[in-house]
Amino acid sequence: MKTIFFKLLLVLFILLAIILLYQPTKEKDSLYKGKENEDVYVSVKVGDNTQKILLDDYLLGVVAGEMPASFELEAIKAQVVASRTFVYSRLLSVDNTTNTQVYLDDEKMKVSWSDHYEEYKEKVQKAILETKGEILTYQGKCISALFYSSSNGKSENVENYFKGSSQPYLVSIDSHWDQEYDPQFxxxxxxxxxxxxxxxxxxxxxxxxxxxxxxxxxxxxxxxxxxxxxxxxxxxxxxxxxxxxxxxxxxxxxxxxGCGHGVGLSQYGAQGMAKEGYNYQAILKHYYQGVEISKNKE
Known part of the structure; x- marks a missing residue:
């Protein structure tokens, strides 16, 4: 009787070990929020209301509100990665103003882009897809990816404009492209x-x-x-x-x-670099010194 009992116990032990051994491992949380193949939403405060918007849809609306969609694809990709990083640095909670990032919904995009609506929407979506999940990090941490329209020819150290400490990736560097490409320099x-x-x-x-x-x-x-x-x-x-x-x-x-605070990515500078054949990775690593482009699971 004891022999049968121990045999049954051994079988149960083996079955339990097999179940534990072959159980699919749960994906670890991504660097900040969201898991692979899980929808990521952004909380966007518009006036007194807060909307939950899919991250990719939010990025589409942000590029529509922040950068001319007529820009080169590589410049738009740089903006997408900067904007994605920015929203992760704010823990996926932003408002709809220049204090964070201006967001246009689909109706406003139609007005803004007019006859180019389909063309520009497809172009920005392509930039989002081809940089899927990419964010900027410094020593493993998400950076504060500040950006602005155009510089005076140089970007600015963050501490020279905003109150707070210096950041090694937000320092003054050459941005001579702005004068040529910004029509309102x-x-x-x-x-x-x-x-x-x-x-x-x-x-x-x-x-x-x-x-x-x-x-x-x-x-x-x-x-x-x-x-x-x-x-x-x-x-x-x-x-x-x-x-x-x-x-x-x-x-x-x-x-x-120039136009803007001058800290971080210059949008017209990015356009100028893209026009000269630089890809978005080179653009980002120029304006954000010493950063890495990391893959954040979405």
Missing amino acids: IKKVKYTKAQLNSFFGGSFQYRFLERYPSGRVKSILINQKQYSGREVREKLQLSSSDFEIVKEGNSYIFVTK
């Missing part, structure tokens, strides 16, 4: 002296104190008060913090170079 905005008096108080008097090596304004004295280039840019809604001031009668003309 130089912009001029005119303010009357009365308007400037209202903005800054008192009679408008200024003196540039210091610029960063990139050429952007570090500090400027206006009516005996010191401002950063960023503060003046935001107060006067200038295109960039690289500006000159030209007096014209009772008005002052602010002349800017």
Whole structure:
């Protein structure tokens, strides 16, 4: 009887071992969220409402809102990877403003792209598919993939514009392509002296104190008060913090170079590099120094 019992126990043990041995292993969580073959959704706050949008659909709408779809495919791929990285760095939770990334839904895409809707949609979807799951990492961690429209000829160290510590992958590098490819590289905005008096108080008097090596304004004295280039840019809604001031009668003309904060990927710079034959990997590794392009399972 004991022999039969031990034989049954042995059989059960063997069966259990076989089940455990051949049970399919569960996929490990991806680098941040989502598993292979599992749909990944982004929480997008639009006004007071939050929508759940498939990541690929979200990326389509972001490129539509952030970059001209007439750009070269490799430039669009660079934007897709940067945008995908950006949304993962925000833990898949964003709003629909320039504070994170501008997103256009399908109806707005039709308006924006007009007669090119089908062509551009297919092109951006191709860029998303051909970079599927790719994100930018530095020492194994998802980076803050900041981007902007065009530089003044150089990108900027992150700490020179945004409050916080420096990042080894967000440093000032050459971006000479912007001047050639951005049709609005130089912009001029005119303010009357009365308007400037209202903005800054008192009679408008200024003196540039210091610029960063990139050429952007570090500090400027206006009516005996010191401002950063960023503060003046935001107060006067200038295109960039690289500006000159030209007096014209009772008005002052602010002349800017480039458009945006200048940190990370330059979209027009990416276009220029793509035009010269660089692929999206080379573009990304130029603007984000020392990064790796990692595969994130989606």
